[in-house]
Amino acid sequence: MKSAPTLSALPPTAAVLAHVDLVVTVHSTVAYEALHYGTPCVSLRMGIADMPASPIDEIGLATLVRSLGELDNFLRAADPASLRAKVLGRKRGLLEQGLFFSDGKATARVANHARSLLAAAGSNSGAV
Numbered sequence: 342m343k344s345a346p347t348l349s350a351l352p353p354t355a356a357v358l359a360h361v362d363l364v365v366t367v368h369s370t371v372a373y374e375a376l377h378y379g380t381p382c383v384s385l386r387m388g389i390a391d392m393p394a395s396p397i398d399e400i401g402l403a404t405l406v407r408s409l410g411e412l413d414n415f416l417r418a419a420d421p422a423s424l425r426a427k428v429l430g431r432k433r434g435l436l437e438q439g440l441f442f443s444d445g446k447a448t449a450r451v452a453n454h455a456r457s458l459l460a461a462a463g464s465n466s467g468a469v
Contacts, residue, residue: 354448362421365412368395370447376402376432381424383415400440401431 354371358364359378365385366372372382372395382403386392397403404424406412 363419363424370451372397372403373447376428379425379429379432381421381428383412385412400435402428
């Protein structure tokens with residue numbers, strides 16, 4: 342039986358996000374990184390009736406969907422190339438206003454911080 346790959350064996354997030362057609366997420370730093378590379382994002386906001394839009398929804402960088410049916414319809418009609426062009430154009434406009442801030446490394450920073458917290462917790466576990 343083949344074992345699951347370790348985290349270090351997986352491709353860097355940037356290599357994946359720069360080359361996929363679309364990212365679908367509830368809300369994650371991965372969406373900001375995908376947008377850094379011009380990758381279109383779909384923001385799922387379903388299950389909680391009053392779930393607010395995310396910042397990337399509000400500034401027009403992600404497509405907001407609130408149901409599986411709406412997601413299905415969007416994905417069936419989506420043209421990744423035109424969506425990417427739209428994201429890059431919107432991002433360019435936001436950059437000109439000084440509003441877009443991702444450098445494409447948010448996930449790595451979060452993972453490194455989590456590792457440091459886990460290491461610190463491990464080194465403190467022997468304390469009484």
